[in-house]
Amino acid sequence: MSTRSSVLITGASSGIGATYAKRFAGRGHDLVLVARDKARLDALAAQLRQEHGVAVDIIQADLTQSRDLAAVETRLREDTRIGVLVNNAGASMFGSFIDQATDDVERLVALNTIALLRLASAVAPRLAQAGEGAIINIGSVVGLAPEFGMSVYGATKAFVQFLSQGLSLELVPKGVYVQAVLPAATRTEIWERAGADINALPEMMEVGELVDAALVGFDRREVVTIPPLHDAVRWDALDTARQLLLSDIRQAHAAERYQQAAA
């Protein structure tokens, strides 16, 4: 990827997205910042132009609205300066599945998965054609853990992880790097927005530490970066177990334990 390629960041008005914006501006990249809150995007853009001398465009968009989403897709398809997509915009939702309104969970899935998917789909063919570029997708450790009791949010993040791993296999041979970043609890507004008390959590990573660690993984071209995972061997063990399971999938016959007993 060319050093000076522009970076388009969704959910850049606060938290992890705003921090990515500061870090990429610090590296000299021009930016395209996307979120709903135009006043916050304007303020951040002005700060980054002044502090780092980079060009910053903003796109006000609600990524759950198809017209807004289409405008961002068009920008990704047509603006050949954009070499990095940070698919970060997202929301969380607590509570049990039966208490969550159907329309609310659909909106969560639209933001956390459909928008992310459509933006990756908009930019990937152009990056593959150019033979360079990167897509960073923000997942969550919750996507590894149905036990956490956040079934829909976790499912969206499992989607992000799987999609990223699959796209990595497809796109790395074409010169395009794909990274899934899996944070755990990080101090941002997402908790309050979802109605959770941030002070009730025992431990929380600061957002600067999270993004700096994610960028170490980015610079190393890691496929899956889990900043709060302290022993990397655990991830390798999970992947090895998955490969072993796959090697025991034999398609021709059902496993013996499922064979009907002879009459």
Ligand SMILES: NC(=O)C1=CN([C@@H]2O[C@H](COP(=O)(O)OP(=O)(O)OC[C@H]3O[C@@H](n4cnc5c(N)ncnc54)[C@H](OP(=O)(O)O)[C@@H]3O)[C@@H](O)[C@H]2O)C=CC1
């Ligand atoms: N903080 C944490 O503990 C963790 C966060 N993550 C993930 O990190 C990502 C960023 O979250 P975080 O920084 O923590 O939270 P924030 O709430 O601080 O940031 C969320 C960002 O997404 C934007 N956004 C929300 N809804 C929409 C929408 N409908 N259309 C466009 N933009 C939208 C918000 O901007 P605006 O309101 O202006 O639209 C904001 O910029 C999410 O994908 C989240 O799931 C993963 C694991 C842990």
Ligand SMILES: CC(=O)[C@H](N)C(=O)O
């Ligand atoms: C932000 C969340 O709701 C969630 N706990 C997460 O860690 O992804």
